[in-house]
Amino acid sequence: MLKIKDLHASVEGKEILTGVNLEVKPGEVHAIMGPNGSGKSTLASVIAGNEDFEITKGTILFEGEDLDEVSPEERAHKGIFLSFQYPVEIPGVSVTNFMKTAINESRKARGQEDMPANQMLKLIREKSELLDIDRKFLSRSLNEGFSGGEKKRNEIFQMAMLEPKMAILDETDSGLDIDALRIVANGVNKLKSKDNAVILITHYQRLLEYIIPDFVHVIHDGKIVKSGTKELALELEEKGYDWLKKEPVA
Amino acid sequence: MRSAPVGVEKVSLYNQYTIQNMAYTEEELKKELETKEYEYGFYTDIESDTFPKGLSEEVVIALSKKKEEPEWMTLWRLEAYKGWKEMTEPEWANIHYQKPDFQDISYYSAPNKKPKYESLDEVDPELLDTFKKLGISLDEQKKLAGVAVDIVMDSVSVATTFKKTLAEKGIIFCSISEAIKEHPELVKKYIGSVIPKKDNFYAALNSAVFSDGSFCYIPKGVRCPMELSTYFRINQAGTGQFERTLVIADKGSYVSYLEGCTAPSRDENQLHAAVVELIALDDAEIKYSTVQNWFPGNKEGKGGVYNFVTKRGLCERNAKISWTQVETGSAITWKYPSCILKGDNSIGEFYSIAVTNNFQQADTGTKMIHLGKNTRSTIISKGISAGKSQNSYRGLVQVNSRADNARNFSQCDSLLMGNDCGAHTFPYIEAKNKSAQIEHEATTSKIGEDQIFYCNQRGIDTEKAIALIVNGFSKEVLNKLPMEFAVEAQKLLEISLEGSVG
Ligand SMILES: Nc1ncnc2c1ncn2[C@@H]1O[C@H](COP(=O)(O)OP(=O)(O)OP(=O)(O)O)[C@@H](O)[C@H]1O
Numbered sequence: 041m042l043k044i045k046d047l048h049a050s051v052e053g054k055e056i057l058t059g060v061n062l063e064v065k066p067g068e069v070h071a072i073m074g075p076n077g078s079g080k081s082t083l084a085s086v087i088a089g090n091e092d093f094e095i096t097k098g099t100i101l102f103e104g105e106d107l108d109e110v111s112p113e114e115r116a117h118k119g120i121f122l123s124f125q126y127p128v129e130i131p132g133v134s135v136t137n138f139m140k141t142a143i144n145e146s147r148k149a150r151g152q153e154d155m156p157a158n159q160m161l162k163l164i165r166e167k168s169e170l171l172d173i174d175r176k177f178l179s180r181s182l183n184e185g186f187s188g189g190e191k192k193r194n195e196i197f198q199m200a201m202l203e204p205k206m207a208i209l210d211e212t213d214s215g216l217d218i219d220a221l222r223i224v225a226n227g228v229n230k231l232k233s234k235d236n237a238v239i240l241i242t243h244y245q246r247l248l249e250y251i252i253p254d255f256v257h258v259i260h261d262g263k264i265v266k267s268g269t270k271e272l273a274l275e276l277e278e279k280g281y282d283w284l285k286k287e288p289v290a
Numbered sequence: 291m292r293s294a295p296v297g298v299e300k301v302s303l304y305n306q307y308t309i310q311n312m313a314y315t316e317e318e319l320k321k322e323l324e325t326k327e328y329e330y331g332f333y334t335d336i337e338s339d340t341f342p343k344g345l346s347e348e349v350v351i352a353l354s355k356k357k358e359e360p361e362w363m364t365l366w367r368l369e370a371y372k373g374w375k376e377m378t379e380p381e382w383a384n385i386h387y388q389k390p391d392f393q394d395i396s397y398y399s400a401p402n403k404k405p406k407y408e409s410l411d412e413v414d415p416e417l418l419d420t421f422k423k424l425g426i427s428l429d430e431q432k433k434l435a436g437v438a439v440d441i442v443m444d445s446v447s448v449a450t451t452f453k454k455t456l457a458e459k460g461i462i463f464c465s466i467s468e469a470i471k472e473h474p475e476l477v478k479k480y481i482g483s484v485i486p487k488k489d490n491f492y493a494a495l496n497s498a499v500f501s502d503g504s505f506c507y508i509p510k511g512v513r514c515p516m517e518l519s520t521y522f523r524i525n526q527a528g529t530g531q532f533e534r535t536l537v538i539a540d541k542g543s544y545v546s547y548l549e550g551c552t553a554p555s556r557d558e559n560q561l562h563a564a565v566v567e568l569i570a571l572d573d574a575e576i577k578y579s580t581v582q583n584w585f586p587g588n589k590e591g592k593g594g595v596y597n598f599v600t601k602r603g604l605c606e607r608n609a610k611i612s613w614t615q616v617e618t619g620s621a622i623t624w625k626y627p628s629c630i631l632k633g634d635n636s637i638g639e640f641y642s643i644a645v646t647n648n649f650q651q652a653d654t655g656t657k658m659i660h661l662g663k664n665t666r667s668t669i670i671s672k673g674i675s676a677g678k679s680q681n682s683y684r685g686l687v688q689v690n691s692r693a694d695n696a697r698n699f700s701q702c703d704s705l706l707m708g709n710d711c712g713a714h715t716f717p718y719i720e721a722k723n724k725s726a727q728i729e730h731e732a733t734t735s736k737i738g739e740d741q742i743f744y745c746n747q748r749g750i751d752t753e754k755a756i757a758l759i760v761n762g763f764s765k766e767v768l769n770k771l772p773m774e775f776a777v778e779a780q781k782l783l784e785i786s787l788e789g790s791v792g
């Protein structure tokens with residue numbers, strides 16, 4: 041589904057990704073861990089098509105297609121979703137209105153009509169129940185005045201509404217209380233299928249107890265320095281990253 | 291001055307109105323429609339009779355004659371004209387433009403076919419077509435129960451609907467020309483009572499030469515059952531528009547009035563100097579909403595309408611006036627809808643969205659004059675600037691020495707798109723009473739790249755993302771508009787910011 045080859049990306053002349061290789065197949069869950077500032081969010085942004093970063097080398101293929109010339113919105117239409125580490129506020133635009141626009145724009149791109157209002161309502165009801173979201177919440181301005189945890193839960197609500205093929209969750213677990221974490225993880229698990237894939241960026245092993253990853257990767261200084269199975273996450277929890285930083289890359 | 295026939299001989303001069311056959315081919319029309327720059331840029335070729343260009347006492351008299359006005363009206367106009375001649379056009383720090391040549395404007399132009407229509411079938415098909423292009427088919431309007439339309443086109447009313455329903459309630463809704471003839475006592479009493487005929491340069495000019503406009507009277511205790519709406523269009527090359535609107539809400543009555551305009555694109559500047567006077571007597575309420583979309587000039591800043599408008603309302607005891615406006619058009623807008631809160635406990639409100647793009651300049655705002663006790667005013671102003679435009683808010687809150695416990699809340703928010711535009715806020719506060727409570731809040735923000743990327747990531751392209759963000763920014767004001775107007779206003783915001791991302 042996703043094939044990243046020797047990806048180098050820089051911002052303002054500073055190289056941040058220094059040769060990432062990663063392959064994600066349908067049905068898989070990948071976890072990406074790594075110290076602060078190692079390039080995890082940058083990788084997510086670059087996959088989503090953020091033009092702040094310049095790709096200096098390497099390729100990203102999504103379902104066999106080179107994404108190089110593909111705009112961020114087209115990537116979204118193709119089924120790439122990013123749950124932001126820091127979701128932005130859009131004052132005066134309600135969650136509902138935002139979702140309605142997003143869904144209809146994707147449908148338009150696929151040559152479909154706008155989703156009928158009753159179908160939209162049904163979808164909203166279903167997904168807000170799945171994530172235990174109070175309906176009042178949906179009429180509030182997007183992310184404005186939301187608590188950290190509310191913002192994250194709202195990101196997953198959006199994911200549920202858009203049903204992407206590949207979801208990248210950038211530290212979605214940070215800021216969630218224990219109950220919320222369980223609800224969100226549950227939601228993600230329910231939406232998982234053999235046809236879609238999830239990339240979890242996280243600092244904590246705890247999330248991985250709820251959403252079991254098939255692979256765990258460690259990023260350091262802009263490249264993946266170690267890959268393994270879920271046991272690697274446990275090892276990291278215990279030992280930290282220092283041993284990996286020192287270890288020369290194979 | 292008696293009605294000595296000053297210039298009566300000269301009037302014949304104006305009988306030579308040429309029926310202008312506008313050189314406007316099908317091809318040209320198509321071309322103009324194709325360029326998306328000004329979506330409503332088309333021209334209606336309705337035969338019109340037009341005065342030669344120029345302004346003098348004779349022109350004022352001829353105009354009044356042509357409109358078959360009573361003598362008092364002619365004299366009133368002449369006084370205004372004399373006042374105007376002594377005045378000089380004002381200058382503003384934040385607006386730069388080529389001043390109009392007032393002798394190069396024709397002061398009268400009326401559609402030729404002017405029967406009173408009983409039904410839509412009788413209306414000039416070309417006119418109906420025009421409305422269809424504007425997306426306001428009268429057919430639909432008719433069905434949209436609750437909207438009566440008095441269309442002012444090229445200065446003369448050509449169709450009035452729903453008159454009967456209104457008449458049953460004793461509501462008068464007609465052109466001001468008709469009101470001058472049919473209801474002289476009302477017009478005579480109130481015209482110029484809120485905006486004196488020599489109030490300012492443009493108001494004086496309007497008072498002298500106003501061509502037509504709307505008149506509305508709501509009797510005591512009557513709640514007007516529908517939104518009254520007027521669509522204005524400027525339709526003749528080189529024809530200045532001098533509309534005059536007078537709305538009187540008698541004691542305890544209520545009316546919601548909508549004014550909306552679009553204009554064809556022209557290469558020469560068109561002047562518009564309207565006057566709107568509102569009178570809310572004791573316990574009455576007037577809601578006045580405007581969506582204004584005049585041609586703002588092209589990308590290089592050429593052409594476009596000059597909009598110099600004087601709007602003012604007077605509130606008696608416990609009365610309330612709300613001005614709500616969405617301004618997206620005009621090359622230059624100079625406009626300060628104001629409220630004089632004369633009566634105790636009266637309320638004034640001003641909700642405004644002003645969008646400027648390319649080379650547009652807007653200097654808008656409001657004046658709230660607190661004269662009575664316990665008077666309250668609210669000002670919410672949202673300015674959106676893009677391109678190389680300049681958007682200024684200028685607001686005056688004045689509290690008179692006798693206005694105990696007056697309160698004002700003002701909020702001015704500016705949204706900038708790009709680095710070449712400007713937003714300016716000039717709040718003036720004059721409080722002569724210690725008990726006054728005046729609050730002012732102002733914010734300036736820029737549409738963030740991170741906001742746009744966030745939208746992009748959800749599948750929303752940049753153009754749409756901006757429309758979404760702008761609509762969100764303007765929501766508090768959009769919410770004050772009547773439903774069908776709000777939808778139109780949202781569309782306008784989108785159209786006027788199209789292509790503003792670079
Ligand atoms: N727009 C930018 N301009 C300059 N530097 C940037 C920019 N974006 C990211 N960086 C830098 O790139 C490096 C990687 O940042 P990134 O956000 O990808 O880290 P991360 O692995 O997600 O860290 P964390 O665990 O703290 O979220 C950091 O040093 C950061 O300061």
Ligand SMILES: [Mg+2]
Nearest residue numbers: 080081082125
């Ligand atoms: Mg990060």
